[in-house]
Amino acid sequence: MVKTIKNYKRRIIQLVTLIxxxxxxxxxxxxxxxxxxxxxxxxxGLNCYSCPGAVLSCPLGSFQSFLAAxxxxxxxxxxxxxxxxxxxxxxVLFGRIVCGFLCPFGFIQELLYKxxxxxxxxNKFTRALTYLRYIIILVFVILIPLTVYAPGFCKFICPAGxxxxxxxxxxxxxxxxxxxxxxxxxxxxxxxxxxxxxxxxHRVFCRFICPLGLIYGFFNKVSVFGIKVDDNKCINxxxxxxxxxxxxxxPGDNQCINCGKCIDICPHGAIKWKxxxxxxxxxxxxx
Amino acid sequence: MASxxxxxxxxxxxxxxxxxxxxxxRSDNIAVLNKAIRVCFECIGIG
Numbered sequence: 001m002v003k004t005i006k007n008y009k010r011r012i013i014q015l016v017t018l019i020x021x022x023x024x025x026x027x028x029x030x031x032x033x034x035x036x037x038x039x040x041x042x043x044x045g046l047n048c049y050s051c052p053g054a055v056l057s058c059p060l061g062s063f064q065s066f067l068a069a070x071x072x073x074x075x076x077x078x079x080x081x082x083x084x085x086x087x088x089x090x091x092v093l094f095g096r097i098v099c100g101f102l103c104p105f106g107f108i109q110e111l112l113y114k115x116x117x118x119x120x121x122x123n124k125f126t127r128a129l130t131y132l133r134y135i136i137i138l139v140f141v142i143l144i145p146l147t148v149y150a151p152g153f154c155k156f157i158c159p160a161g162x163x164x165x166x167x168x169x170x171x172x173x174x175x176x177x178x179x180x181x182x183x184x185x186x187x188x189x190x191x192x193x194x195x196x197x198x199x200x201x202h203r204v205f206c207r208f209i210c211p212l213g214l215i216y217g218f219f220n221k222v223s224v225f226g227i228k229v230d231d232n233k234c235i236n237x238x239x240x241x242x243x244x245x246x247x248x249x250x251p252g253d254n255q256c257i258n259c260g261k262c263i264d265i266c267p268h269g270a271i272k273w274k275x276x277x278x279x280x281x282x283x284x285x286x287x
Numbered sequence: 288m289a290s291x292x293x294x295x296x297x298x299x300x301x302x303x304x305x306x307x308x309x310x311x312x313r314s315d316n317i318a319v320l321n322k323a324i325r326v327c328f329e330c331i332g333i334g
Binding site: 180 | 324325331332
């Protein structure tokens with residue numbers, strides 16, 4: 001029985017996802033963004049809709065654009081129920097599988113982390129830093145759009161937007177190049193900082209900054225797909241927690257990106273996929 | 288416990304579908320489309 005999805009398969013899924021999200025290849029050539037009907041729908045992962053290749057909308061960008069809409073008269077109209085519907089749907093189906101398998105920016109960070117150098121391992125400080133995401137979601141994703149009518153996270157932080165849209169568009173469109181100022185250099189600085197840190201710290205953006213990962217984390221326990229721990233088999237040896245590069249306390253908790261690497265590590269076979277494999281209980285019942 | 292989880296999953300999927308449906312009725316998808324088919328100046332660091 002195949003017990004786990006091997007890491008190279010995860011890499012292939014991440015690569016395919018990156019291409020599926022961004023398969024408007026002509027957009028890169030013409031420096032124009034896709035304007036087709038697929039952009040009615042949100043992608044599960046963080047992927048800037050202003051990327052010339054992007055064919056889907058960014059859930060986080062769309063969420064903020066609703067909250068920041070000046071034209072909407074009532075607060076009810078500014079509640080992004082349509083986008084929330086997508087986020088809840090992806091969350092309940094996949095939880096943070098989206099982060100582990102379906103997020104292009106997570107994929108880029110993992111590739112950078114493969115560069116051989118000394119790494120900063122997780123510790124109490126990194127675990128405390130994960131709470132920074134609560135401040136970021138409250139201030140940049142909710143309060144700034146509601147009060148200043150600007151998508152705060154996209155405008156001041158989002159490194160995916162700078163990498164996928166800002167740099168390609170600004171470097172190829174003269175009119176945009178003429179319009180850049182402090183904000184652009186600020187965003188490029190943030191991007192460079194995150195990319196450099198990603199070499200030394202595993203998924204630095206996902207662990208300490210990403211609001212979308214925070215939201216999907218709330219669904220990890222109830223998601224249809226993902227990994228789970230069989231409490232009857234688990235002896236709390238913490239082998240999984242020590243092995244995992246994320247700030248988890250237990251596989252499947254809200255920090256877990258469901259990469260599935262810990263499945264092979266568990267000496268008691270207590271960690272398994274919720275759906276991909278038949279449980280051993282069912283197998284033994286059949287026998 | 289497992290059945291509670293399944294009920295919760297089912298309810299959340301229903302809520303998600305209802306939200307998406309309500310959004311369609313409110314033409315929120317058009318708002319999402321209109322935002323996404325234009326270059327977002329905030330996203331690229333200009334606006």
